[in-house]
Amino acid sequence: MTPMARLPRAEEKADAVQVDLNATIGDTIRVEALQHDEAVLPYVSSITIPAGLHAGTPRVILAAIRRGLAAGVRLGAGVGYRDFLGGGDRYVDVAFEDLYAELIYQIGAVDSLAFTEQGRLSYVRPSGALARMAGRRKDHAEAILRAIASYDPELPLVVHHLSPLLGMARDAGLEVIVEYSASSLERMRASVGRIAADGHPEQSVSLHLDPVTAPVVVRTLRELGHTFGAPLTARRGM
Amino acid sequence: MTPMARLPRAEEKADAVQVDLNATIGDTIRVEALQHDEAVLPYVSSITIPAGLHAGTPRVILAAIRRGLAAGVRLGAGVGYRDFLGGGDRYVDVAFEDLYAELIYQIGAVDSLAFTEQGRLSYVRPSGALARMAGRRKDHAEAILRAIASYDPELPLVVHHLSPLLGMARDAGLEVIVEYSASSLERMRASVGRIAADGHPEQSVSLHLDPVTAPVVVRTLRELGHTFGAPLTARRGM
Amino acid sequence: MTPMARLPRAEEKADAVQVDLNATIGDTIRVEALQHDEAVLPYVSSITIPAGLHAGTPRVILAAIRRGLAAGVRLGAGVGYRDFLGGGDRYVDVAFEDLYAELIYQIGAVDSLAFTEQGRLSYVRPSGALARMAGRRKDHAEAILRAIASYDPELPLVVHHLSPLLGMARDAGLEVIVEYSASSLERMRASVGRIAADGHPEQSVSLHLDPVTAPVVVRTLRELGHTFGAPLTARRGM
């Protein structure tokens, strides 16, 4: 564990934090549109791939997996409410039994596609409204936790640092990756400060990038002396 | 190998054939409708569960898996064209790349749901238009073969005895289960004769039942001295 | 206006109420399944046809329209949240702009199909979660009212007698048909009593039947001296 006391300067590299840098790739139904997402690959250590019920198609998922593996980054499944036209951004009053099964369905499908390319999922990340509603819909949070526990209890769950899901996941004994936003320079700076204050073990921190601002955010992170990449152990193919 | 010479009578049980009896369960979007399908469980040794792109929902799939495992039957994934409103019965001019990814997506999703219930898939069965078009769309047949080979080359493929896919699958080195229709008494009798004439190894033959006629068909099969059930080795959970 | 003082007996036919009897037809994706719904046609004066976003397909809608017109009943569009797999029974946190457009889309599509068969819609009925949420989501209620006002301000809206939407619709100057449940004999009896107590103009009352119990409910209604059918003026084709 390497708690971080403050936003470090270049000469204090011992205090620098090693974090995962993440972006979402494949939020589209046209495989051609993936080329826009590819530009972010040099800046990340992991990519979240929408699993097909709120965004993404099997072909797009497979293409994203191939590009991610070629770039040497880890792969995660972005899971959401079954609402393609809403892009996962709308709350759906789904029953626990439906959501639980839909989550395993999504995770298993993406993991299987990764497996056929000699990869595996390294984490699961609830996205959009599903992530936001976990605090208010305890059964939806429970569906997330139980789906992962059923599928693979060592598969880490990505949770925003302010989400009530964080404590629930830790209580359930799941591996957790704590996410902070780095969608802009300002947010990144605030997040780096918070990471230091929160004092996480370094292996479990992820900064979520916006593809558009990723280059400047990552360059600034490097200038500040932070390192990143490969903080999480990738799961191996069976 | 036990080739069958003719339609056997009760006193000639040595010639009787041991076949898999299969029916499709879960071809619905309402979990309540599964209760109609359940009645066929005592008559089958395996159930084919639509994988969610042409019929079935994750919740229905999971419910069918649970009932199948409780009944001690083997589980198969029914895969099809992505066409929910058409129920998989309409040909869709899908590209190889889409179909290949969609097949792994379906197989992996159902296998994952089975895995969380301590089961696994025992076979894959193309259904509806996808099964019928394999002869004319070589790339669609190729997508089926390659999807299974990529996911698990030991996972058997169910193919109708007249389908051109049969030879292609054997040439590709895949495990094959040869299917004959037993949707009516007449069809069952004709199929039993054909099975004898075709001379398959007994482990690889499946009779496909219609839930409505299954009771009388199976009773007649028993009266003729045939045995069935468990001809195929179930895959174990990881 | 004929307010009803109490549950009338046969000798008091002057007090009997003339109500619309309604059932939903076409809540399926398979046109063959419509035959189950047809049995209710002799018992109703209007049918509500799901408009395709929460249930129904264009072919099923058209088939239901044809049967309804052949039976001489009025036609209504059952509109709901865009959630086919949930059957319209799940709340979806849709934006006003989406819902408003989706409602006109549904109403216009069904009315157009009716028009090509020399019929027209006689009313719109929000169904499932959309009907239930109108009280809590004022913008969703507003979307319903504005969609009808934009499409045809004389097209009546069917609203449950306890729904907050009822007052809103009247305030907005829309034609309203007040619905009471008659899904069982007990509910029908309670509803008849309430209708009398509420004192509606008879043209604007509808009893909603369950297809399974409709025969006994309607026979009992007749024995009680009530008449029904054609209380509402059908809209003519353009």
Place this chain on the structure above:
Amino acid sequence: MTPMARLPRAEEKADAVQVDLNATIGDTIRVEALQHDEAVLPYVSSITIPAGLHAGTPRVILAAIRRGLAAGVRLGAGVGYRDFLGGGDRYVDVAFEDLYAELIYQIGAVDSLAFTEQGRLSYVRPSGALARMAGRRKDHAEAILRAIASYDPELPLVVHHLSPLLGMARDAGLEVIVEYSASSLERMRASVGRIAADGHPEQSVSLHLDPVTAPVVVRTLRELGHTFGAPLTARRGM
């Protein structure tokens, strides 16, 4: 009728052809993406709006209608096979009864949305695979013709000049707009020559633009002395 003898020069304006300039707008599921399409509005006299079964959502359709009406262009419904993920570019072996109902559903829905904005559809344009398959699937061609005839026999049908649908539509007595591609300068030049050779009445010719190349294509058309815009009489709201 003004047959055109050859590609006209600026000084021969009497020979110049007045054609409709068309582009597709709203081929997206995100209303925000419409802003990319808007740039083509100054260059066209009509816009084709995907009707929601192969592309487009009710909200996107309504937004496109509003922009089209604000720009003073005519509105058309782009109809296609029900295949959202394939974008209408894949042949689907749909039955006549399904397709016929789906076409009226699409046309009626878009026309209704236009009507609520004081507009109306001016034409219907089959798109993608549906347009391409009309020659080989006579029943699909027939579904197109009969859907329009049932909905409004005066509603023009846009057909590519080489499509077998062209003769069928004329034989059926439908209004026809003959489309030529102008997706590039080269195609536009070839099309202008063909239009002259084919000798259409000028009211019934449309050049289909690609939004990316529309500015240069339209500028060149103007330099060549052609005029365009408003060649077709817009239908009025009811």
